[in-house]
Amino acid sequence: MPSDDEIRDGQRVTWAHLAAGWEKWDSVITDQLGPVGVAMIEHLGLGRDHQHLDIASGTGEPGLSIAALLPHGRVVLTDLVAEMLDIAARRAAARGIENVETRVCSAEALPFDDATFDSISVRFGYMFFPDVATATTEFARVLKPGGRLCASVWVKPEENPWTTIAMQAIATEVAVAPPDRDGPNMFRCAAPGCVSAVYQGAGLRDVAEWDVGVELVTDSPEQYWEMISEHVSLAVAALAQVDEATRERIRAAAIAMVGAFESDGKVRVPGLARCIVGTNPD
Ligand SMILES: C[S@@+](CC[C@H](N)C(=O)[O-])C[C@H]1O[C@@H](n2cnc3c(N)ncnc32)[C@H](O)[C@@H]1O
Numbered sequence: 001m002p003s004d005d006e007i008r009d010g011q012r013v014t015w016a017h018l019a020a021g022w023e024k025w026d027s028v029i030t031d032q033l034g035p036v037g038v039a040m041i042e043h044l045g046l047g048r049d050h051q052h053l054d055i056a057s058g059t060g061e062p063g064l065s066i067a068a069l070l071p072h073g074r075v076v077l078t079d080l081v082a083e084m085l086d087i088a089a090r091r092a093a094a095r096g097i098e099n100v101e102t103r104v105c106s107a108e109a110l111p112f113d114d115a116t117f118d119s120i121s122v123r124f125g126y127m128f129f130p131d132v133a134t135a136t137t138e139f140a141r142v143l144k145p146g147g148r149l150c151a152s153v154w155v156k157p158e159e160n161p162w163t164t165i166a167m168q169a170i171a172t173e174v175a176v177a178p179p180d181r182d183g184p185n186m187f188r189c190a191a192p193g194c195v196s197a198v199y200q201g202a203g204l205r206d207v208a209e210w211d212v213g214v215e216l217v218t219d220s221p222e223q224y225w226e227m228i229s230e231h232v233s234l235a236v237a238a239l240a241q242v243d244e245a246t247r248e249r250i251r252a253a254a255i256a257m258v259g260a261f262e263s264d265g266k267v268r269v270p271g272l273a274r275c276i277v278g279t280n281p282d
Helices: 004-024 026-042 063-068 082-094 132-142 161-171 194-201 221-231 233-240 244-261
Strands: 051-054 074-079 100-104 117-123 143-154 205-218 266-279
Touching: 004 026, 004 082, 004 221, 004 233, 026 063, 026 117, 026 143, 026 205, 026 266, 051 063, 063 074, 063 082, 063 100, 074 082, 082 100, 117 132, 132 143, 132 194, 143 194, 161 205, 161 221, 161 233, 161 244, 161 266, 194 205, 194 266, 205 221, 221 233, 221 244, 221 266, 244 266
Parallel strands: 051 074, 051 117, 074 100, 117 143
Antiparallel strands: 143 266, 205 266
């Protein structure tokens, strides 16, 4: 069982490596994950002058969308990986969003005073934290009394063909070890109530969770594969182990499988996320 530091080191390497793929496919990813960000924002109780903290911001969402809603407020975008936050800063500049700053830090050790923020968002970050309970206690510490925390995670693989198709194609050629149940992986927090229980353990009240559908839309099966193979960590790691001929067979298998999702000249592959909201006690 790796230590928490080893998990963080592994995550740093993984996400620094994936950053270029996330930047290249930014508009496709933004459209796919947008409905989850919107659902989270609706439950954060945002005020125009709020101080907001976005955890595991990656390339900046939903923090940048939140900043655009806070004309008199400010958003701090945080992530373990500088390469991801550099993209977030470029995206902020491109959109003319000035009320944001970036800070490299781990979710379990936040460099902020107690009760600093009115609200906190964590979109698709929880699955990668070595210690979700410690991280949530940190979020409660830096939240003001009455402030809201809203996170999202992926629901089980069967509900997320946008990624499982690629993994099935890879499995036709590569023996992929099942992920460590308690280690970082996309589906680690998929069980209903998993994150809610952690919120309750950190003392949050009015905890609720609900599911939000997403759709990955690409121009073609070929573009689907190019995108997935350049930004999904499991796929990138598996493909790095094989030679060119094997990669080509995997690509062909994925393109054949995803063809079932073609409609109206596009490829539309569904997925399902879960949002979890809670409030810091007064
Ligand atoms: C799937 S990306 C999510 C990015 C963004 N929030 C979004 O929804 O588009 C996950 C992010 O979690 C970050 N991460 C992994 N472990 C972390 C940790 N212990 N503390 C903070 N961020 C972490 C990664 O660097 C990566 O940028």
